[in-house]
Each structure stands twice: as structure tokens, then as C-alpha cells.
Amino acid sequence: xxxxxxxxxxxxxxxxxxxxxxxxxxxxxxxxxxxxxxxxxxxxxxxxxxxxxxxxxxxxxxxxxxxxxxxxxxxxxxxxxxxxxxxxxxxxxxxxxxxxxxxxxxxxxxxxxxxxxxxxx
Numbered sequence: 001x002x003x004x005x006x007x008x009x010x011x012x013x014x015x016x017x018x019x020x021x022x023x024x025x026x027x028x029x030x031x032x033x034x035x036x037x038x039x040x041x042x043x044x045x046x047x048x049x050x051x052x053x054x055x056x057x058x059x060x061x062x063x064x065x066x067x068x069x070x071x072x073x074x075x076x077x078x079x080x081x082x083x084x085x086x087x088x089x090x091x092x093x094x095x096x097x098x099x100x101x102x103x104x105x106x107x108x109x110x111x112x113x114x115x116x117x118x119x120x121x
């Protein structure tokens with residue numbers, strides 16, 4: 001009985017960690033950071049919005065719509081994905097631009113648009 005319970009617990013933990021590994025974090029920014037000799041190409045913290053992570057474990061999933069002040073976003077995904085940017089509804093396909101696992105990517109966007117993700121190993 002104890003072995004069955006241990007096996008069930010292990011299976012549950014495996015599913016939970018697999019689901020957690022299918023998320024992308026999205027941060028919205030309105031301005032670039034400043035420097036003494038000009039404007040560097042870095043994000044100025046704090047961000048405008050630090051969105052709830054997007055879970056694409058069940059297929060395609062999109063972020064919340066970007067705020068009216070958002071000019072660019074940075075994303076960080078646990079696994080390799082394809083991403084599509086545009087007005088909602090936006091549906092990423094595996095033909096869209098791929099982003100490697102653990103790679104931060106910053107891009108310019110339009111206010112009110114979203115980013116959509118799909119797993120693409």
C-alpha cells in the first residue's frame with residue numbers, strides 16, 4: 001500500500017513540475033534606461049507591468065493585453081517556444097519565430113497587443 005501511495009505522489013509531483021516548466025514570463029516597459037554618454041539598449045526598472053506567467057502547457061496561450069504606456073516587452077520562457085505578436089486574439093504556431101529555452105528576448109510592441117506562445121522543441 002505504501003508503494004502505491006509513493007508512486008502516486010511521485011506521478012503527481014512529476015505532472016506538477018512538467019506544467020510549471022511550460023511558462024513564459026512577460027514584463028512590459030515604457031522607457032529605456034539612461035546613461036551618462038547616451039541611451040543604452042536596456043530596460044529601465046521597475047517595469048510598468050510584470051504579468052502573471054503565461055502557461056502554454058495545454059497548447060497555445062497568450063499574455064494579457066499590453067498597457068497603453070507599453071513600448072516594449074521582455075520575455076523569458078522555461079522551454080523552447082514559438083511566439084507571435086499582435087492584436088488579440090493572436091495564435092502562435094510552430095512556424096512563428098522560435099525562442100530558445102532560458103533566453104530573455106526584448107522586442108518593441110504596440111499598446112493593447114498581446115504575445116502568444118506555443119511549445120516548439
